[in-house]
Amino acid sequence: MSNATLDPIETPADPTRLAKHRRVGLLFGVVAAVIWGGFLTVSRHGIGEGLRGSDLAFLRYATAGLLLLPALLRRSPLTLGGIGWRRGVVLALLAGPLFVLIGASGYLYAPLAHGAVIQLGVLTLASIALSAWLLGERLRPSRLLGLVVLVAGLATIAGPAIFSGGSLAWIGDLMFATAGAMFATFTVLVRRWKIAALDATVVVSVLSAVAYSPLYLLFEGTARLASASPSMLVEQVLVQGVLSGIVALFAFAQAVHRLGAGRAALFPALAPAVAILLGIPLVGELPAAGQWLGLAIVTAGLLIALRTPAQAVSSPSPAATAGGVVATSPRSLS
Numbered sequence: 001m002s003n004a005t006l007d008p009i010e011t012p013a014d015p016t017r018l019a020k021h022r023r024v025g026l027l028f029g030v031v032a033a034v035i036w037g038g039f040l041t042v043s044r045h046g047i048g049e050g051l052r053g054s055d056l057a058f059l060r061y062a063t064a065g066l067l068l069l070p071a072l073l074r075r076s077p078l079t080l081g082g083i084g085w086r087r088g089v090v091l092a093l094l095a096g097p098l099f100v101l102i103g104a105s106g107y108l109y110a111p112l113a114h115g116a117v118i119q120l121g122v123l124t125l126a127s128i129a130l131s132a133w134l135l136g137e138r139l140r141p142s143r144l145l146g147l148v149v150l151v152a153g154l155a156t157i158a159g160p161a162i163f164s165g166g167s168l169a170w171i172g173d174l175m176f177a178t179a180g181a182m183f184a185t186f187t188v189l190v191r192r193w194k195i196a197a198l199d200a201t202v203v204v205s206v207l208s209a210v211a212y213s214p215l216y217l218l219f220e221g222t223a224r225l226a227s228a229s230p231s232m233l234v235e236q237v238l239v240q241g242v243l244s245g246i247v248a249l250f251a252f253a254q255a256v257h258r259l260g261a262g263r264a265a266l267f268p269a270l271a272p273a274v275a276i277l278l279g280i281p282l283v284g285e286l287p288a289a290g291q292w293l294g295l296a297i298v299t300a301g302l303l304i305a306l307r308t309p310a311q312a313v314s315s316p317s318p319a320a321t322a323g324g325v326v327a328t329s330p331r332s333l334s
Helices: 015-048 053-073 085-095 097-108 112-135 141-163 169-192 197-219 223-227 230-259 267-283 289-306
Strands: 010-012 325-327
Touching: 015 053, 015 230, 015 267, 053 097, 053 197, 053 223, 053 230, 085 097, 085 169, 085 197, 097 112, 097 169, 097 197, 112 141, 112 169, 112 267, 141 267, 141 289, 169 230, 197 230, 267 289
Parallel strands: none
Antiparallel strands: 010 325
């Protein structure tokens, strides 16, 4: 997991290769969004069958941590693969079990619609703001317009439920906003610290498993897991632990490196739309007309925000290149 061979922020200098580099980043972003949509649907399925958020977090991080532990042990475990303990702990706090528990606990006070709009909206807004502040990424008019369309699409998907909620709904809303801000900070720090996608995935997964699993077993126990059906456990382990805990985190970190933190942060807004579509076969929920409209609006907003002006892919000056590779400044992928 050493970054000695190639800085993860380096990108091809040739315009054709650079365009391909970005297309691969878009693909990684879509993969992450599709998996997160499945994560939302499968999580709702598990909660409906009697599991709790703490159970899902355990299955997610215990599985991911166990699978990725050999990768960490092979590469300087005492320094977390060269990332360092301070940075590793910070990343695990931001994108580990605490993030899942805070976001999931918000549903104890506020409805699902609030979580879809507030958590993902804050994640996107905070990522773009932090990218401009800490990384110097430019706020192009197309991105700002696309962001407005995205938020409008999320609100349309939520429908009238966005205005519902009891007197304690503000507590859940605050939790959703906190979770969104946490993952936004994780997104920007991965790029600011130039941490490779695999490194970030391994460190977050292993540290989360080591820290959270003993606490879960001590205070929660395995009674609920033991009473769940084998098919349910397999479903949760596959989606929570393998796909969401490893593949999606790796894919999103790749999207951050290839597209920039601000543009990559737009992809999570696709997750509710994907969850709606996946909910048809999995939980038998047919989307309402307004949700179909919201899906179309979110997609349009994403396309607008990700549009790259022609001059952005122009060839860099010879002085900026070396061996066909250009080291990306914070603005290069914005």
